[in-house]
Amino acid sequence: MHKVFTIIRLRVITMLKSPGGIVIMFVMPFVFSVIFGGISAQETANKPLVLLVADESELSRDTVTLLEQNPQYQWLEVKEAEAREKVKTQEAIAAIIISEDFASKIEQELPIFEVINQRQTQEYVALQPILEGVARTIIRSHQLASEVNGIELSHLLKEISSRDRVKLEREIIQKDGNKGETVSLMSVGFTIMFMMFGIAGAASTILDEKKEGTWQRVLTTPATKGQIMIGYLVSYFIMGWIQLLVLMIAMSSLFGAVWGNLGYFIPFASIVIVTIVGFGLMMAGLVKTSQQAGALSTVLIVSSCMIGGVYWPLDIVPEVMQQIAKAVPQSWMMSGLREIISGSLHTDSLVKAVFVLLGFNLLFYSLGLKKIRYH
Amino acid sequence: MSFWWLALKDMIHLGRDKKAILTLVFMPILLIGILGAAFGNMFQEEEAHIQKFKLGIVNHDEGELGELLEKELFEKNLATTAEVESIEHDVELLRQLEEKQLSIGLILPETFSESILLGEESSVNIISIPEAEIQSSIVEIVTQQFSETMGVELTGMKLVAEAGDRAGNPAGFEKHPAPVILGNPTELPFDVLKETTIEPDQKQVGSFQYYAAGMGVMFLLMTVVNGVGAMLEEKEQEVYRRILTTNLTYSQYLLGKLLGLLFLATIQLAIIILGTKVLFDVHWGESIAGIVLVGLAYVFSACGLGVLCGSLLKTEKSFSTAGMLGTQILAAAGGSMVPLYVFPEWLKEVVTIFPNALALQTFLNVMSGDHIQAVVYEALILILMGIIFLVMAFMRLSLERRKSYA
Helix, strand or coil: CHHHHHHHHHHHHHHHHCHHHHHHHHHHHHHHHHHHHHHHHHHHHCCCEEEEEECCCHHHHHHHHHHHCCCCCEEEECCHHHHHHHHHCCCCCEEEEECCCHHHHHHCCCCCEEEECCECCHHHHHHHHHHHHHHHHHHHHHHHHHHCCCCCHHHHHHHHHCCCCEEEEEEECCCCCCCCCCCCCHHHHHHHHHHHHHHHHHCCHHHHHHHHCHHHHHHHCCCCHHHHHHHHHHHHHHHHHHHHHHHHHHHHHHHCCCCCCHHHHHHHHHHHHHHHHHHHHHHHHHCCCHHHHHHHHHHHHHHHHHHCCCCCCHHHCCHHHHHHHHHCHHHHHHHHHHHHHHCCCCHHHHHHHHHHHHHHHHHHHHHHHHHCCCC | CCHHHHHHHHHHHHHHCHHHHHHHHHHHHHHHHHHHHHHHHHCCCCCCCCCCEEEEEEECCCCCHHHHHHHHHHHHHCCCCEEEEEECCHHHHHHHHHCCCCCEEEEECCCHHHHHHHCCCEEEEEEECCCCHHHHHHHHHHHHHHHHHHHHHHHHHHHHHHHHHHCCCCCCCCCCCCCCCCCCCCCCCCCCEEEECCCCCCCCECHHHHHHHHHHHHHHHHHHHHHHHHHHHHHHCHHHHHHHCCCCCHHHHHHHHHHHHHHHHHHHHHHHHHHHHHHHCCCCCCCHHHHHHHHHHHHHHHHHHHHHHHHHCCCHHHHHHHHHHHHHHHHHHCCCCCCHHHCCHHHHHHHCCCHHHHHHHHHHHHHCCCCHHHHHHHHHHHHHHHHHHHHHHHHHHHHHHHHHHC
């Protein structure tokens, strides 16, 4: 045991002293947190901007009021030229041109709104039902106004926009029955991806050490191969936790990110890190040089992250791909972390995620330890 | 012109290395394949196909609208999307959600109808399991639109009644009018939106196109990291010293190496663009010249950035690890994974100096129909960036060399 500790101490100190190690363990997680923590905190602070181009007529004003009631977007009225410029530079997701002659447009069944957009992103797709909702309101109001005497369209629209809206509160189910707040889970996937790149790369150190001869020297010590291996693996595990801690502290203090019940989070995150270390070990076992390990693990990490739903939500991919996603560890890491961070803590999902990850561990470590050449 | 030989040597070396060829060709095709599998059939089916989910509704509403929403809307009109289950108590709903028997729970308050009638605020709770984010927003939109549609009808009736009152002729509307027959709130009598782009001949960029360009741009950065990593490795080994014993000057050495890297990256980008186009029919825009220009300019600036970073770090090891993480951060911040506007303002300003962010936006512009004239400016900036990076790298390397001789 003493020998293992000595190796761990040596490895950790070496990593803490090398500039590369400091960059990987402290600087990168911090930079990462600043960028991605911003997205999570985004949801309330910085809504996507939608521009409105409307004239001064009464009906246009009413329409603008109706649209502006929607709280999910930030609405801004501008002149048409400016709107086009801002859509072009991607400052706004779309610009909506409102013309006043609704009546004739509705009668001829022509589009009511002209929407200028360059990129069909998720936020833009979500904007469409909102515009359609307002259009429906206008069409129906127009119908009412033309069918019934005594109602003026503008008056009707004003009445409608003065109504209070039904407030919809979305939340995620909580284990203990508490009222939960919605947390953004977007950064969970990116955190996993980040740690995979950080740790898997470092695990190929063994290959470098072999080349430089230090590995052989370690082998001459009284420590057994098992002890050396455990020492190395534990030191990577510690390194992974340092990264995660820096990330957690930075995101919590800068953006108030939540990490769920730590009693669940810490053990599960440990399994995740062990799995990633195992992945790195397997890589080191499969290839000859650290150069190859780097290239191969890049492909494997990026492609499995794509499959596992790290870059985009799995809801938007076909059924087959959703099934394939279950064959990569990332999807299980995500589902486990999602349960914990959101506070839902569904026992079955957690147990399943833990067991599947243990299965991946078995695969990675048995392959890695079998393939790695000590001499 | 002896530096050509060095570039040629690198190329031959690469050509003989089966593994390198594999990564050069296999990697992008694999990633494109995954992309295609994930987004490919979005072309045929316009709507993203969300699997049918279970929705539990607890209706405390004392009026009629809650039931109308539940029976007419969710049960009939959304039958293909949601399977509705009526639940008596909140506790039961929460229990079923906790056990994941339901994906979404909807709790309508006692005053649901009343508040819609009077146009007052009321709050409706939508509770979801963590993985059902999209489903929960569907329920939100439907409920929202239901209450808005009802609001229009009721306001209309109120005005009619008022008009009737004024005429001394009560129109016969009751306080709780019978709700009109509802259509599907997600259906419209005709197309109400006319989608256009800034220039009349431009097209909107779809999500497969977006991710193809985004991943392509990210992938090129990775290739550059690998390429520069190999250069550093050579420098650590004796090969570098041997090369220095030849007639090559130091600048020729650097130039030769840079040429090799540029060539490698160009092939890589060409494979990505052609691969996505041929295999998955990704539309990269009308202007071939525009794509070529932007592509080459981006390759140049990315290589410049790679060489600069390589000159700052000493060992291949630290460069590779930091490079991979850095690539991911650059790619993410540059919009390869999520669109730029989800980021805070300051970051959007910062990323304008990232070559990958600029290249991605320019590629997207070409995709939406920009011609070569429109992208010359961006291409020039990319090339300029590349030159600045390279000059900085060269200064740093010369300084280091001078020190090593001193």
